[in-house]
Amino acid sequence: MQNLVAKMRKAPKKVDKSYGEGIDLEEASMNEVQQYANLLKNDEIDNYNCTSWCRFPFYDAHFGWGTPVWVSVSGVTFRNMVFLMDSRDEDGIEAWLILKEKDMALVGSNKELLAFASPNPSIIYN
Numbered sequence: 001m002q003n004l005v006a007k008m009r010k011a012p013k014k015v016d017k018s019y020g021e022g023i024d025l026e027e028a029s030m031n032e033v034q035q036y037a038n039l040l041k042n043d044e045i046d047n048y049n050c051t052s053w054c055r056f057p058f059y060d061a062h063f064g065w066g067t068p069v070w071v072s073v074s075g076v077t078f079r080n081m082v083f084l085m086d087s088r089d090e091d092g093i094e095a096w097l098i099l100k101e102k103d104m105a106l107v108g109s110n111k112e113l114l115a116f117a118s119p120n121p122s123i124i125y126n
Helices: 002-019 025-041 101-108
Strands: 049-052 081-086 093-098
Touching: none
Parallel strands: 049 081
Antiparallel strands: 081 093
């Protein structure tokens, strides 16, 4: 615990050294996020990103017309992304992939993966 406290005490000094004293941390954070977003959009860099949304209660959301039958990812402008989400019945995990067509074809033909996965499962829920 002492080690953690010592690191936390040094952190503000480290930020001051990196960005200069009196820096607006919100602005600096947004600049870092923007730089990362630019890396993701760079065609010369081949990167793949994965995020887990497991254990978020998406299927418990209720906006006045009942809970969702199926939750999906939309409006994503990045490529080479994998989103992991609990299935509605919480008996499995859905993987939403945003890949180039050639990469998706590789995923769709991977027999080892397909032994454990169902591409394009039915959205009908009983």
